[in-house]
Amino acid sequence: MATQTADVIVIGGGVAGLSTAMQLAKRGTRVIVLERERLGNGSTGRAAGLLGQLRGTPESTRMLVDGVEIVKELEQRADVDIFVQTGSLRVAETPERAQEIVDLVAMGKSIDFDIDHLSIEEVASKLPYMKTDDLIDACYCPTDGHLQPAELVSAYVKIGKTHGVEFRQNCPVESVIIEAGKAKGVQTSDGTVYAPTIVNAAGPWSYLVAELAETILPTAAVGHYYLTTRPNESHPVDRLSPAVRNRHHRIYTRAESGGLIVGIYGEETAEYDMEKLPADFDMSAMKARLDDIHVATLIYAAQQRFPWINERTPMSITTGIMTFTPDGKPLCGKLPDIEGLYYCSGFCGHGIVQSPTIGLMMADLIVDGQTNYDIKAIEADRYFDVPGFQERAEIKGKCYQMHAGYYGRVESKVTVHGAEKGKATDKHG
Ligand SMILES: Cc1cc2nc3c(=O)[nH]c(=O)nc-3n(C[C@H](O)[C@H](O)[C@H](O)COP(=O)(O)OP(=O)(O)OC[C@H]3O[C@@H](n4cnc5c(N)ncnc54)[C@H](O)[C@@H]3O)c2cc1C
16 A cells, blocks of 8 residues: 555444444545454454443433434445344342332433333243243333344445445554644554544554554453354244343343344453454454353353253354443543544443444544534543553553443442432443
């Protein structure tokens, strides 16, 4: 590649970078996406895609509800099926978890979101393959479901191309050119690209890309695991069975090809240092062994809700690496120290479903300098110069702590219409 110029360089061809690139190009911006390996082959290629729209605040719920509308447009334009609307359930077996459901339903109703309590008999009839005799409450959102990551990637790329996005694969960014406090471009294994705006959307590697610009991004890389059972005649799983979130056992589930996906946000964090992985590391080749402690914990937790699942059940295990932040929310926008450098990272296990609106919001920020979305909670500069968030070791510790409590912590109080009703939370995914 000879020396090249663009209006915006996007580093990373996962859903965050691809959505941002597509939205920028739709507004007439000349964009180049630089991907170290293959498009969609980082965290994006490993995701289960669960979409639960109701979050802990009306603002973050709106982002996900709008995201579904964007996806419907993408489906039409790219002629692919991305969204599978199965509905979703949350189930509770303890009074604390039941209170979370009460709060969530109240919050949903206050913003006219379609959610209600569901009797345990109805839960059992919707999910005959799930143990329900210990449940004390449940709620149901009929408009939830999951996004198919590969199809989402293909739509972003297809539509991006029609608007002129240029994609470079097998093209790792090796250094970021900063002059007089301004972003100027990047050096890749294949030449230099100059642009006044650079977006760091490098997923789990984004803290390393930030270091290339001598800045600090408070993210850490965390391993994640889910199992997928093969179709089982005794426990058939309809393709439109609702997804389930069972925070007591720290698991989520959805139907997949006649079997069941069960994933876990466990207490034990699988820690990764991206700088220690080989330069040609391919996330799609990651494998997990059945005797891995994380897999054993996953199978045990799955068995608590689905007693027919055990180590001998025919299944595959998927593992990959996701990006966590100290407060469980992404880091999107600018830091004050380098003009033209933007961050779009730290999606904490929800990047697939957040990407449609995040891309729009990033394009708003880059093109117009502002957005109609309330992004206070996810602004990239919220840890800028904050003591305790400047060294890798302390950042890692805080991100891992957030991960360990992600599903485990009891979220008993919810923000309603921005007015705090007890402690605010945004982790209802
Ligand atoms: C097992 C698993 C299950 C998940 N399940 C869900 C789910 O159910 N729902 C959900 O919403 N999310 C889920 N996620 C999370 C989701 O996959 C991520 O949040 C999302 O894919 C993040 O997208 P991204 O673009 O930020 O990162 P990535 O997809 O990792 O993309 C970043 C890209 O940057 C590239 N890159 C890195 N460094 C450089 C460089 N120097 N130069 C050029 N390119 C570079 C990488 O190769 C990579 O392709 C899951 C993740 C995992 C691992």
